[in-house]
Amino acid sequence: MRLTNYFLPTLKEEPKEAEIVSHRLMLRAGMIKQQAAGLYSWLPLGYKVLRKIQTIIEQEQNRAGAIQMLMPTLQPAELWRESGRYDSFGKEMLRITDRHDRDLLFGPTNEEMITDIFRSYVRSYKELPLNLYHIQWKFRDEIRPRFGTMRSREFLMKDAYSFDIDREAAEKTYQRMFVAYLRTYFRMGLTAIPMRAETGPIGGDLSHEFIVLAETGESAVFCDRDILQKPIPARDTDFNGDLSAIVDEWTTPYAATEDMVDMEEFEQKVPEERRIAARGIEVGQLFYFGSKYSASMNANVTEADGKDVAVHSGSYGIGLTRLVPALIEAFHDENGIVWPVSVAPFEVILINLKAGDELCSKTCDSLYGQLQTAGLDVLYDDTSGGAGGKFANADLVGIPFQLIIGPRGAKSGEAEIKNRKTGERETMPIENAVQYLKDIIEPERRDTV
């Protein structure tokens, strides 16, 4: 993409309304614009990140056997009256009346609707297990939306819902999602720690939150440093096989959020030098809630012996619009964002230091074509601005590699490559630059590990 054809409205000023660094950087990097309290537009750069995150989530959900579909944003109130949550949900539920005075609501979650879908079609235990997911906009009317898209009212969530014949089978499904989540966050470059958690308004007795450590995290977390060294399950993990060894390994070291922590137990189980007491951001949650919805909504299947039983269910969420600021909280420095390659809006920014110079522009135009042919996702700064502004902008938006061509380099055949993360610069013959970048970037995509 040529920057002269793109829409990247970066800001020089510090936005006053932003309390945390990710919110400030998302505004400054031209990723989002607030449209009302807790309502955001995703400008092109922000939207590209959102899509890369979505692709990773979809690939890992599909690999784990979840099937993608899509439910509407609005839901009829009747379904929520059946489960009893229409009254219990409180003011965070956005209630709507249509022109015929029918009660609707903007879905904050989808347990009721998916249970309705399930009971409409599935009759026999033979059709289980079933795990359906969608990625759809949700709404929670937070009394005080804040921190940009970290805690917005309208937010994009991946939510999966599983149906199994009994608790044992349901726990296997839970483990599949557990492993899929470990892989999902790893592919985004994140270290996300699964922690036992409260189930809250979703219900049930088994839940894990996945937590990214960050100073600005909303909750205190306590864990054993050992958990940071656990190996990530590989791409060829057999999701039809027994995953309990992986889950056991990840759940043995102590890890709990402040809601669940028992300080005495923490101090007893974890030697002092391995104790981490920090703040964290929740980037996903798994719930097993058994027959909470299937019983109240009559979602039964017939077993082999002819008896009807309520199915056992769980739900599994990842907030996409929250993951973007969570990533920025984890990956930034004083000059701006530092994207991991796998979720970067672009992988390379090609910087033409003097767009008015004929040889320099010709060299850059040619490199732009070569980078695209090499399959790299490239933003080409072909604007007429000065070098200082271009460097500052490139650092701000955080593209992992900068390929810098000036008039002198174009003449002498030399390119400079800057690694945004380490700050290191390398000079090399222009004809080597594309292959050099390809060799560094491809493994960093983490799509083959």
Add this chain to the structure above:
Amino acid sequence: MRLTNYFLPTLKEEPKEAEIVSHRLMLRAGMIKQQAAGLYSWLPLGYKVLRKIQTIIEQEQNRAGAIQMLMPTLQPAELWRESGRYDSFGKEMLRITDRHDRDLLFGPTNEEMITDIFRSYVRSYKELPLNLYHIQWKFRDEIRPRFGTMRSREFLMKDAYSFDIDREAAEKTYQRMFVAYLRTYFRMGLTAIPMRAETGPIGGDLSHEFIVLAETGESAVFCDRDILQKPIPARDTDFNGDLSAIVDEWTTPYAATEDMVDMEEFEQKVPEERRIAARGIEVGQLFYFGSKYSASMNANVTEADGKDVAVHSGSYGIGLTRLVPALIEAFHDENGIVWPVSVAPFEVILINLKAGDELCSKTCDSLYGQLQTAGLDVLYDDTSGGAGGKFANADLVGIPFQLIIGPRGAKSGEAEIKNRKTGERETMPIENAVQYLKDIIEPERRDTV
């Protein structure tokens, strides 16, 4: 995808509520489920079609220079008060009040919000032209939603919004969208005819609807048969070049909807043997409305001479959730849907006629792997049902090619391939089947033309 792991709840009974064939077939093929009047869930098979359509639209929008972003579903009422449409829009606008008694609405379209984004960032004529699009859920509270997702209340739309310095530049942008639309529908296998249209509540004085001919179409259309023979602009069309010759060629033959037709002119300009008077489904619309929103909302840029001018704009919509039934109206027979390859939920269905037969299943399992390795999108019917039901189901869901393996064929090394569209069956050695399918299917994807 193995059918035993998939969720494809096809129905044997004719759904009584469906008035048109596409609605009936979408319900029977397990593509959608109604959740309330005009609100639908997209079940996995339907969702796959929606995503294929989305990919084609995105590729053609990007190629034509439009930039993708995403605006929220809910909008603050203030923006619509500025343009004057908050009161004029009528009861089709779903008005919402949040917990702080602020007025929101579920966006039926986005002219106001995109104009607000534009005026927040763009100051100079140098930043033009600019064309931004998103694919987002909209809501129109139709008094009588009907025909399934053809006229639902919540619907998915691609809407692009352009900003240009004057009418001349804006017409060039309009032409780029015109050409992109021709290519978009062509790639889906559709013949869509551009017709001069009324501008309605969007406003402006130039508009084209793209119409697919179908008996169940909501409006009468009148056109010259010549237009059906016009060539589709190629993939390598230069969108920076002059596209007026293409647009002229496509707009010269008479074509108008019932709102715009002048019967005298129609009969005078078109010889009787070339006159088509038929019914059509609108699958997209282009609008040029000049400064209608920029003037009322102060979206100005500074020209080279230092003067401020209101920008000239247009908007360009394609209804994705309506395109799916429109495709089915165009492509079906008495046995079910007949998908064009480019939008088919799967390209091949591999049918194991006897899942209990060891050799037959082994042969099918191997073919399933080979089809996937060949890059084909395959559904594998590995269920234990009988042959008759499997054939009926395969015809109903309309996957373009059926690769059929029975116990006898597995033994003698013979496969049968059925072309869903022509009904033709070919028998060939099993080892030739995958290459045969690859050679037929790849060009039908229309992604390289």
